[in-house]
Amino acid sequence: MSKRSGNALGLATPIRAWAQRSAFVFFFALAIVLLVLGRAQTPAVERVRTAVNDAIAPVLELATSPVATVSDTIVSTRELFEVRAANEALRQENERLLQWRAAAQRLEDENRLLRDLNQLTIEPRTRYITARVIGDQGGAFVRSVLVSAGARDGVEKGQAALTGRGLAGRVAETGRRAARILLVTDMNSRVPVLVGNARDRAVLAGDNSPNPELLYFSPGVQIRVGDRVVTSGHGGAFPSGLPIGVVTDVRENDVRVEPYVDWSHLEFLRLVDYELPGILSSPEDGLAKGKIQPLKPAPDAAASDANAAGSAAAAGETGTAGVTAGAVVQAGGAATEPAQ
Amino acid sequence: MKFSLWQRMDAIARSMFPVTATLLLIMASMVPLRIPDLAPIIPSLSLIAVYYWTIHRPDLMPIWAVFVIGVAQDLLSGSMLGVGSISLLVVRYLVISQARFFTSASFVVIWSIFALVAFLAFFVMWIFTSLLTATLVEYSSATFQYLMTLAVYPGFTWLFVHGQRLFLR
Numbered sequence: 001m002s003k004r005s006g007n008a009l010g011l012a013t014p015i016r017a018w019a020q021r022s023a024f025v026f027f028f029a030l031a032i033v034l035l036v037l038g039r040a041q042t043p044a045v046e047r048v049r050t051a052v053n054d055a056i057a058p059v060l061e062l063a064t065s066p067v068a069t070v071s072d073t074i075v076s077t078r079e080l081f082e083v084r085a086a087n088e089a090l091r092q093e094n095e096r097l098l099q100w101r102a103a104a105q106r107l108e109d110e111n112r113l114l115r116d117l118n119q120l121t122i123e124p125r126t127r128y129i130t131a132r133v134i135g136d137q138g139g140a141f142v143r144s145v146l147v148s149a150g151a152r153d154g155v156e157k158g159q160a161a162l163t164g165r166g167l168a169g170r171v172a173e174t175g176r177r178a179a180r181i182l183l184v185t186d187m188n189s190r191v192p193v194l195v196g197n198a199r200d201r202a203v204l205a206g207d208n209s210p211n212p213e214l215l216y217f218s219p220g221v222q223i224r225v226g227d228r229v230v231t232s233g234h235g236g237a238f239p240s241g242l243p244i245g246v247v248t249d250v251r252e253n254d255v256r257v258e259p260y261v262d263w264s265h266l267e268f269l270r271l272v273d274y275e276l277p278g279i280l281s282s283p284e285d286g287l288a289k290g291k292i293q294p295l296k297p298a299p300d301a302a303a304s305d306a307n308a309a310g311s312a313a314a315a316g317e318t319g320t321a322g323v324t325a326g327a328v329v330q331a332g333g334a335a336t337e338p339a340q
Numbered sequence: 341m342k343f344s345l346w347q348r349m350d351a352i353a354r355s356m357f358p359v360t361a362t363l364l365l366i367m368a369s370m371v372p373l374r375i376p377d378l379a380p381i382i383p384s385l386s387l388i389a390v391y392y393w394t395i396h397r398p399d400l401m402p403i404w405a406v407f408v409i410g411v412a413q414d415l416l417s418g419s420m421l422g423v424g425s426i427s428l429l430v431v432r433y434l435v436i437s438q439a440r441f442f443t444s445a446s447f448v449v450i451w452s453i454f455a456l457v458a459f460l461a462f463f464v465m466w467i468f469t470s471l472l473t474a475t476l477v478e479y480s481s482a483t484f485q486y487l488m489t490l491a492v493y494p495g496f497t498w499l500f501v502h503g504q505r506l507f508l509r
Contacts, residue, residue: 020403024433027407031425034411038421039472045421052415056367063371135370135416137382140462140482141469142419146370172418180418187473208380208478264377 050175053146057178060134061148126239127273129153133266143186143208147269150177158237160272166243166260167231168269181269184259185212192234193244196227204244204257214255225250229257239272357507358400362389366413381484383492386413387461390428391454392500394435395442406432423468427461455490462486
């Protein structure tokens, strides 16, 4: 039952076909232009993106609450049957955690004393902004979520997004009332990290798979399954020491990390406002865009690694530049020994 | 015979149904459903909608609307701007060029053709994303998203058929 409307303009078929084809070519070309503009991160495109996010945020917030209610009801009904067991487990965990708290307080005191002894600059203050996840179904080619907090709540581009377990991603776009978080698993995500107890430097690179890859570590660095991966703070955007995940797979040229974050229960995110002025500058972006050459373990890689990291430290972390630069050169490997 | 203002507005509103419904579906598919591992393989409803309406009412799914739907999809999902438009435009082009074939085709045939067209659409998205990022983008979730889209096609077709009967007589 085709109901195509009659040809109102009475055009001859060849002309109509030509008009159709040229319309197709026109819009195809327009799409290509958008592609290029979007890839070049044109400010206008970014403004449109944030405006759309802002516009859709209230609708999604509204739509999220019934879903949340239904899912919460299911969860709480199930939990009702497990209350006694859960209570006992929590009591035990609480006791254990109290011991840990005591240990943490002792360590913090000790840490403060040692810092005073070393006259180390105190890390900048951090503030947390809690935001609800209101959109998360991006499809196959992107790993990002939309949250219901924006510039008016103090959210800024580059801030770290955390769950209770660890780092989930970073703020990629900020609107007035909504922001998009690029998850660490996205193929555009690059996070400078430290690996294992030796705190070897590397970059955690997402590739849209559940387990991001570790790149750019120095040759000769021993990485083992079970090594903890935390943010390094290099590049300045993130505080150092935020937990990300553990190494789960070590193969030649392919080291995989399993993030701590439970992606299927991403309901709230804490955005870390790391109050350090003028720090959200280029080093990390430079890596992401490929301005700094990929540093696969190679003979000459160590030297340029040290250079790149040294300039990053010099550009960003002025407060602790001396300390950081020293550490960086050591991490750079045998090629450049620190000049003591 | 003259139409009153209300009748004309009513007709316009009805003729906007395909595009409006598609945009609403895109928005609805953004809402977090808290179903584990659904997010990367959420079916592409815009693909189904553009395919269906281009076959059945191409006059109500004009090429500029296809373009706008693609842009909206890209903006809302946070994926690369333009990629969605390109793949939807390809879908429209394929369907329009074979319009005569579709008029007499049965549902199963149309569904089978959709399998081909959707495959091409995902392939186009994958190619462009890979080209732009200069990497071979991981394709397993795209494959699953394709299969999911194929699986939910009959359900949404049913929805569109009823919408068509309700709003477009």
